Amino acid sequence: MKEGLLIVVSGPSGVGKGTICKKLLAGFKGVNMSISATTRKPRDGEVHGKSYFFLSEDEFQEKIDNDEFIEYAKVYQNYYGTLKSVVMDMIEKGQNVLLEIDVQGAIQVKEKYEKAIMIFILPPSMKELKERIIGRGSENDESMNIRLGQAQSEIDMIHNYDYSVLNADLKTACKQVESIIIAETCKIRK
Numbered sequence: 394m395k396e397g398l399l400i401v402v403s404g405p406s407g408v409g410k411g412t413i414c415k416k417l418l419a420g421f422k423g424v425n426m427s428i429s430a431t432t433r434k435p436r437d438g439e440v441h442g443k444s445y446f447f448l449s450e451d452e453f454q455e456k457i458d459n460d461e462f463i464e465y466a467k468v469y470q471n472y473y474g475t476l477k478s479v480v481m482d483m484i485e486k487g488q489n490v491l492l493e494i495d496v497q498g499a500i501q502v503k504e505k506y507e508k509a510i511m512i513f514i515l516p517p518s519m520k521e522l523k524e525r526i527i528g529r530g531s532e533n534d535e536s537m538n539i540r541l542g543q544a545q546s547e548i549d550m551i552h553n554y555d556y557s558v559l560n561a562d563l564k565t566a567c568k569q570v571e572s573i574i575i576a577e578t579c580k581i582r583k
């Protein structure tokens with residue numbers, strides 16, 4: 394059976410990558426989302442096993458020790474990681490897997506799995522990015538400043554990616570990500 398694709402989507406906090414991924418999952422049959430593990434506390438409405446696997450620091454450390462992650466990273470004071478078992482099982486079954494992960498983790502994935510398709514989502518401007526994070530209302534001042542401070546250094550890592558998608562208009566951005574996945578599905582691998 395043909396292996397599924399491993400598609401990595403990154404971009405600064407507030408850029409809308411989560412929304413793009415959710416829209417893709419809802420409207421496009423060609424991808425499945427991998428659920429990450431995190432030590433972050435659930436936000437309102439987030440469900441264990443759907444949004445994330447919410448773990449204690451000890452549980453997360455145990456999985457690091459057992460080499461259960463393809464990648465993991467500390468992002469904005471919490472740990473996040475992609476479980477090998479979840480991803481490899483889906484790829485082997487021929488399913489395309491979407492990972493919505495930070496830049497540090499994305500680079501680890503590319504090092505271990507060269508075939509990964511790397512997509513970076515860009516904001517129209519830093520001003521717009523700040524407004525989107527404020528509008529989301531889920532961060533306190535400290536957390537927001539950390540996220541904004543890291544945004545530029547994340548954008549500086551764009552050379553590690555294969556594609557960039559500007560999220561000025563959600564529908565256009567989704568269409569572009571979908572088109573990348575369709576093109577990669579049709580690609581002749583040499």
Ligand code: 5GP
Binds near residue numbers: 464496
């Ligand atoms: P949030 O706390 O807003 O859900 O996510 C914060 C950041 O963690 C986002 O940039 C998101 O892409 C990243 N993230 C989510 N899951 C993972 C993961 O499994 N690994 C890594 N490296 N980053 C992740």
